[in-house]
Amino acid sequence: SPRPVFSLPAPTDVVWGPLVDMMPLTPDKELAFFELLHSHPSQKLLEPSSTDGSTVMMFAAEYHAHLAGKMIFVHCQRYGQRYELLTLRNNAGKNAACYVHELDPELPVMKLFEEEMRKNGVDRDSEHARILVPKKKKKSLGVKR
Numbered sequence: 001s002p003r004p005v006f007s008l009p010a011p012t013d014v015v016w017g018p019l020v021d022m023m024p025l026t027p028d029k030e031l032a033f034f035e036l037l038h039s040h041p042s043q044k045l046l047e048p049s050s051t052d053g054s055t056v057m058m059f060a061a062e063y064h065a066h067l068a069g070k071m072i073f074v075h076c077q078r079y080g081q082r083y084e085l086l087t088l089r090n091n092a093g094k095n096a097a098c099y100v101h102e103l104d105p106e107l108p109v110m111k112l113f114e115e116e117m118r119k120n121g122v123d124r125d126s127e128h129a130r131i132l133v134p135k136k137k138k139k140s141l142g143v144k145r
C-alpha cells in the first residue's frame with residue numbers, strides 16, 4: 001500500500017530495509033516482522049539509510065505503521081535508544097519527531113510518537129521536533145554576529 005506522505009527515498013545499506021518493506025503491518029505479516037526485528041541487535045535499528053540518512057522510525061511515520069513502530073520501540077529498550085529513534089536526523093535535517101507537526105494527531109502512530117516523546121523527554125515544541133536545516137558555511141566577512 002502506498003505511503004500517505006511518501007517523501008523518503010527507499011532505504012539502502014541497513015538491516016531494517018526489509019522491515020520497511022512490510023509496513024504497514026497486516027495481520028499475516030505480524031509474526032514475520034516480529035521475528036525479523038528480533039533477529040537484529042537493537043543498535044542496528046538506529047543506523048541511518050545510506051540514501052539520505054533517514055531512520056526506520058521516519059518510515060513508520062510515513063507508512064502510518066503504528067504496530068510496526070510500537071514493536072520497534074519495544075525492541076529498542078536500552079538507555080537512550082528510543083530517544084535516538086525519535087531525534088536522529090537525516091541529511092535534510094528532519095527526524096521522526098518532526099512528523100507530529102505534519103500528520104493527523106488522531107492517527108494511532110502519532111499517538112504512539114507523542115507518548116514516546118513524553119516518556120523520553122522530547123518536547124514537541126522544542127527544536128528536537130523541528131526540521132533543522134544544516135547550516136552552510138558562509139564565507140566569513142569578519143563580522144561577528
